[in-house]
Amino acid sequence: MSASIVLGVGGGIAAYKACELLRLFTESGHRVRVVPTASALRFVGAPTWAALSGQPVADDVWTDVHEVPHVRLGKQADLVVVAPTTTDLLAKAAHGLADDLLTNTLLTARCPVLLAPAMHTEMWEHPATVANVATLRSRGVRVIEPAVGRLTGADTGKGRLPDPAEIFAVAGRLLARGDSAPADLAGRRVVVTAGGTREPLDPVRFLGNRSSGKQGYAFARAAVARGARVTLIAANVGLADPAGVDLIRVGTTAELREATVKAAVEADAVVMAAAPADFRPATYAPGKIKKSDDGVAPTIELVTNPDIAAELGQRKRPEQVLVVFAAETGDAEANGRAKLARKRADLIVVNEVGPDLVFGADTNTVTVIGADGSVSRLPEQAKEAVADAVWDLVVARLPGRS
Numbered sequence: 398m399s400a401s402i403v404l405g406v407g408g409g410i411a412a413y414k415a416c417e418l419l420r421l422f423t424e425s426g427h428r429v430r431v432v433p434t435a436s437a438l439r440f441v442g443a444p445t446w447a448a449l450s451g452q453p454v455a456d457d458v459w460t461d462v463h464e465v466p467h468v469r470l471g472k473q474a475d476l477v478v479v480a481p482t483t484t485d486l487l488a489k490a491a492h493g494l495a496d497d498l499l500t501n502t503l504l505t506a507r508c509p510v511l512l513a514p515a516m517h518t519e520m521w522e523h524p525a526t527v528a529n530v531a532t533l534r535s536r537g538v539r540v541i542e543p544a545v546g547r548l549t550g551a552d553t554g555k556g557r558l559p560d561p562a563e564i565f566a567v568a569g570r571l572l573a574r575g576d577s578a579p580a581d582l583a584g585r586r587v588v589v590t591a592g593g594t595r596e597p598l599d600p601v602r603f604l605g606n607r608s609s610g611k612q613g614y615a616f617a618r619a620a621v622a623r624g625a626r627v628t629l630i631a632a633n634v635g636l637a638d639p640a641g642v643d644l645i646r647v648g649t650t651a652e653l654r655e656a657t658v659k660a661a662v663e664a665d666a667v668v669m670a671a672a673p674a675d676f677r678p679a680t681y682a683p684g685k686i687k688k689s690d691d692g693v694a695p696t697i698e699l700v701t702n703p704d705i706a707a708e709l710g711q712r713k714r715p716e717q718v719l720v721v722f723a724a725e726t727g728d729a730e731a732n733g734r735a736k737l738a739r740k741r742a743d744l745i746v747v748n749e750v751g752p753d754l755v756f757g758a759d760t761n762t763v764t765v766i767g768a769d770g771s772v773s774r775l776p777e778q779a780k781e782a783v784a785d786a787v788w789d790l791v792v793a794r795l796p797g798r799s
Contacts, residue, residue: 398572399426399427399428400427400428400475400476400572401427401428401430401473401474401475401476402422402427402428402429402430402474402475402476402477402478402568403429403430403432403470403471403474403476403477403478403502403506404418404419404422404429404430404431404432404450404478404479404480405431405432405433405434405477405478405479405480405482405486405499405502405503406431406432406433406434406437406441406446406479406480406481407434407436407437407479407480407481407482407483407485407486407515408433408434408435408436408437408439408440408483408485409437409440409481409483409515409516409558410440410549411480411481411515411557411558412433412437412440412441412481413440413441414480414481414558414561415431415441415480415481415561416441416445416449417561417562418478418480418561418564418565419431419446419449419450420449421561421562421565422565422568423449423450423451428452429450429452430450430452430470430474431446431447431449431450431452431454432454432455432456432470432498432499432502433446433454433456433499434456434483434486434497434499435456435457435497436483437456438456443455455498456497456498456499457497457498458497458498458501460498467495467498467501467502467505468501468505470498470502470505471501471502471503471504471505471506471507471508472505472506472507474502474506474508475508475572476508476509476510476511476568476571476572477502477503477506477508477509477510477511478510478511478512478513478564478568479499479503479510479511479512479513480512480513480515480558480561480564481513481514481515481516481558482512482513482514482515482540483514483515483516484514484516484520484521484523484526486499486500486512487512487514487526487529487530487533487540488525488526488529490503490512490529490533490538491528491529491530491532491533492529509539509571509578509580510537510538510539511538511539511541511564511567511568511571512533512538512539512540512541513541513543513558513559513564513640513641514530514540514541514543514556514558515543515556515557515558516543516556517548517549517552517554517556518548518552518554518555518556520556521543521555521556522555534580534583534584534624535583535584537579537580537583537624538580539567539571539580539621539622539624541559541564541567541621541640541641542555542626542627542641542642542643543555543556543557543558543559544557544558544559544560544638544640545557545644559638559639559640559641560637560638560640562637563618563637563638563639563640563641564640566618566639566640566781567618567621567622567639567640567641569781570618570619570621570622570781570785571622573781573782573785574622574623574785578623580623580624581623581624581792582620582623582624582625582788582792583623583624583625584624585624585625585626585665585666585795586625586626586628586663586664586665587620587625587626587627587628587664587665587666587667587668588627588628588630588657588660588661588664588666588667588668589613589616589617589620589627589628589629589630589667589668589670590613590629590630590631590632590653590657590668590669590670590671591608591610591612591613591614591616591617591629591630591631591632591634591670591671592608592609592610592613592631592632592633592634592671592672593605593606593607593608593610593632593633593671593672593673593674594606594632594633594647594648594649594650594652594653594671594672594673594674594702595632595633595648595649595674596649596650596674596676596677596678596702597649597678597681598678598681598682598686598697599681599682599683599684599685599686600682600683600684600685601685602685602686604674604676604677604678604699605633605674606672606674607757608632608671608672609634609636609757610631610632610633610634610635610636610671611636611757611758611759611780612670612761612780612783612784613629613631613634613668613670613671614629614631614634614636614639615779615780615781615783615784616668616670616784616787616788617629617639617642618639618640618781618784619781619784619785619788620784620788621639621640621641621642623788623792626643627639627641627642627643628642628643628645628660628664629642629643629644629645630645630647630653630656630657630660630671631644631645631646631647632646632647632648632652632653632671632673633648645660649674649677650673650674650677650702650703650705651702651703653671653673653705654673654703654705654708657669657705657709658705658708658709658712661709661712661717664717665716665717665718665795666717666718666719666720666791666795667709667717667718667719667720668720668787668791669705669706669709669719669720669721669722670720670722670746672722672724673702673705674702675701675702676699676700676701676702677699677700677702678697678698678699678700679698679699679700680698704740706719706721706740706742707739707740707741709740710740710741710742711741713741716795716796718743718744718791718794718795719740719741719742719743719744720742720743720744720745720746720787720791721736721737721740721742721744721745721746722745722746722747722748723736723737723745723746723747723748724748724749724750725747725748725749725750726749726750727749729747729748729749729764730747730764730766732747733745733747733764733766734766737766737768738768742768743767743768743791743794744765744766744767744768744787744790744791744794745765745766746763746764746765746783746787747763747764747765747766748761748762748763748764749762758780759779759780760777760778760779760780761775761777761778761780761783762775762776762777762778763775763783765786765787765790767790771790773786773790
């Protein structure tokens with residue numbers, strides 16, 4: 398469905414990346430009006446924005462003043478995205494300043510607003526910026542976390558603009574939910590695990606599974622779009638880093654357990670979408686295991702890995718919501734109910750798996766069973782839609798929410 402989008406561009410070196418974001422919006426059929434700041438135009442000129450968007454470009458409130466653009470643009474937009482959002486823009490937005498077309502548009506917008514900050518680490522961590530971000534989030538503005546990586550010059554750290562395709566993905570979730578959808582996870586901390594762990598056998602072999610991580614990443618993106626502070630713990634996933642998450646990469650089940658138990662301490666909700674290996678080799682061979690001359694295969698002894706979900710269930714605070722998964726090849730619902738009880742979870746997402754089911758696909762068909770006896774059967778749909786449906790169930794169980 399085509400939407401009317403205002404793409405604000407702040408005056409940082411990452412302004413050039415907004416050209417890619419603009420292309421993604423327009424190629425998806427959306428109508429985009431680019432509103433740069435005067436500083437942004439020193440990085441990318443107005444003709445570039447006009448040519449890519451097919452719309453006029455101005456940074457002041459005096460151009461086409463008879464059309465009252467400083468009010469009209471915000472009121473008519475279905476979504477406002479500002480990428481990059483500089484330290485200066487965050488401060489102006491938090492304090493309600495309006496000295497150009499973009500800041501006026503932010504004040505008049507009655508649709509979801511998504512800000513993608515980009516700045517040096519010291520600026521992002523400064524108490525003034527921290528306070529401004531908190532203020533904006535308390536008002537329902539989606540301020541996503543910057544990425545970690547190379548910054549301007551030789552600096553590296555948190556403050557990099559997330560990949561435009563991932564900003565686009567978050568914007569897509571906001572549009573899919575509609576302009577009346579609240580930031581119902583604002584102020585919440587959530588932990589999402591994704592992917593499949595690998596247990597080394599020797600320097601070249603491992604015991605693992607076929608989990609792609611797509612469903613877990615969909616949960617992370619959906620939570621960011623709903624305003625949450627998201628910690629994503631990813632095990633052996635070959636996907637682009639979602640925008641706005643604190644990403645922790647792990648390899649083995651032991652590493653996944655350590656990271657998840659630590660992150661869950663302060664989390665309001667934990668979604669265990671990863672597929673930890675149930676077993677690991679009892680011993681690790683320091684050299685590659687060779688074929689024997691007689692052709693007899695070696696015997697590999699396995700030991701059981703820790704049950705992370707069960708441990709989280711034992712540690713769970715009364716106000717915390719725990720979501721676990723059951724990938725089953727038969728009797729899915731019966732096995733899911735048994736696992737829900739064993740793990741002491743609040744919700745279990747059950748799906749049947751196999752060579753032609755779920756793994757690596759962009760869609761999923763699941764049944765969500767609650768500890769309260771509720772059952773929600775979700776038809777085949779995009780994994781992003783599945784994630785939003787499960788988050789709806791989580792939000793309903795968080796304290797202070799109905």
